[in-house]
Amino acid sequence: xxxxxxxxxxxxxxxxxxxxxxxxxxxxxxxxxxxxxxxxxxxxxxxxxxxxxxxxxxxxxxxxxxxxxxxxxxxxxxxxxxxxxxxxxxxxxxxxxxxxxxxxxxxxxxxxxxxxxxxxxxxxxxxxxxxxxxxxxxxxxxxxxxxxxxxxxxxxxxxxxxxxxxxxxxxxxxxxxxxxxxxxxxxxxxxxxxxxxxxxxxxxxxxxxxxxxxxxxxxxxxxxxxxxxxxxxxxxxxxxxxxxxxxxxxxxxxxxxxxxxxxxxxxxxxxxxxxxxxxxxxxxxxxxxxxxxxxxxxxxxxxxxxxxxxxxxxxxxxxxxxxxxxxxxxxxxxxxxxxxxxxxxxxxxxxxxxxxxxxxxxxx
Ligand code: PEP
Ligand code: MN
Numbered sequence: 438x439x440x441x442x443x444x445x446x447x448x449x450x451x452x453x454x455x456x457x458x459x460x461x462x463x464x465x466x467x468x469x470x471x472x473x474x475x476x477x478x479x480x481x482x483x484x485x486x487x488x489x490x491x492x493x494x495x496x497x498x499x500x501x502x503x504x505x506x507x508x509x510x511x512x513x514x515x516x517x518x519x520x521x522x523x524x525x526x527x528x529x530x531x532x533x534x535x536x537x538x539x540x541x542x543x544x545x546x547x548x549x550x551x552x553x554x555x556x557x558x559x560x561x562x563x564x565x566x567x568x569x570x571x572x573x574x575x576x577x578x579x580x581x582x583x584x585x586x587x588x589x590x591x592x593x594x595x596x597x598x599x600x601x602x603x604x605x606x607x608x609x610x611x612x613x614x615x616x617x618x619x620x621x622x623x624x625x626x627x628x629x630x631x632x633x634x635x636x637x638x639x640x641x642x643x644x645x646x647x648x649x650x651x652x653x654x655x656x657x658x659x660x661x662x663x664x665x666x667x668x669x670x671x672x673x674x675x676x677x678x679x680x681x682x683x684x685x686x687x688x689x690x691x692x693x694x695x696x697x698x699x700x701x702x703x704x705x706x707x708x709x710x711x712x713x714x715x716x717x718x719x720x721x722x723x724x725x726x727x728x729x730x731x732x733x734x735x736x737x738x739x740x741x742x743x744x745x746x747x748x749x750x751x752x753x754x755x756x757x758x759x760x761x762x763x764x765x766x767x768x769x770x771x772x773x774x775x776x777x778x779x780x781x782x783x784x785x786x787x788x789x790x791x792x793x794x795x796x797x798x799x800x801x
Pocket of ligand 2: 564565761771772
């Protein structure tokens with residue numbers, strides 16, 4: 438069921454983010470009464486307790502600043518309550534996204550494709566879905582070369598109102614058809630909270646684009662949908678802002694989130710559209726358990742630089758890459774200048790496999 442209509446609920450004071458807090462992780466078999474006892478214990482200290490969903494544990498966050506003098510005692514007391522597994526101190530502004538909260542990598546499966554595991558997942562496809570022929574031809578080609586995910590924009594965030602805005606629902610219908618026919622996982626951008634329900638009906642994963650990384654109503658609606666989300670980094674966003682955007686998704690109910698570095702504003706636009714922030718890949722892998730992808734197409738803006746930056750991304754530890762592919766880039770309706778032909782994509786895949794193997798990963 439689509440849950441996007443819940444998005445207008447105001448956030449309560451207990452949901453405000455505080456910089457340093459702690460989380461109580463309950464045993465997987467803790468009873469509701471034990472959870473309640475922990476909540477009551479926290480509130481009896483005049484602090485807000487916030488219940489957080491988790492895949493194995495129920496976690497209870499202390500969503501208030503904790504005076505340093507009570508931290509140690511509170512931790513000790515909470516640890517002794519029945520049903521409590523352990524208490525973790527969280528120093529990051531984001532909580533659920535942090536490695537302090539969850540030490541092991543998040544690995545999830547969408548229609549048989551494992552994301553965040555040993556295999557690097559390549560996403561290929563056109564910037565925009567243009568026609569049945571174009572999307573089928575591209576999908577067949579990228580799949581044959583080893584791509585596991587098919588991308589294709591139907592709602593396009595264009596700088597100019599006169600530029601092609603995407604086929605909208607018609608594009609989504611084509612993506613569903615191609616996804617089902619070829620058995621390939623599909624991802625497409627959603628730009629407006631009110632479109633979240635529609636897009637979840639047609640594709641396997643929502644993309645939230647760079648320009649919308651801090652569109653909070655959209656993050657809330659996408660989070661509440663429970664659908665997997667590929668979240669792109671805003672071109673001027675700091676790492677903390679990026680992770681706080683992911684925190685919105687996790688907090689509102691999606692636990693399958695991919696972070697995608699796609700280039701930040703460059704100091705020199707002469708030769709590249711953006712600067713793919715390769716630093717962000719190991720930094721994010723250190724700070725968060727979420728899978729990290731890189732998009733060297735938007736990161737460079739030029740076909741000729743895409744394969745090199747894709748290789749660099751895999752070498753830097755990316756769990757996947759997103760590549761724009763078009764059967765005839767010079768006639769593409771958007772982003773042709775940074776798109777690979779199917780033949781160029783195939784060559785890039787052969788090179789990427791070597792790099793992946795060299796760093797202990799694989800690409801099928
Ligand atoms: C896209 O993926 O086509 C796109 C518009 O990306 P970004 O949001 O990173 O600019
Ligand atoms: Mn594009």
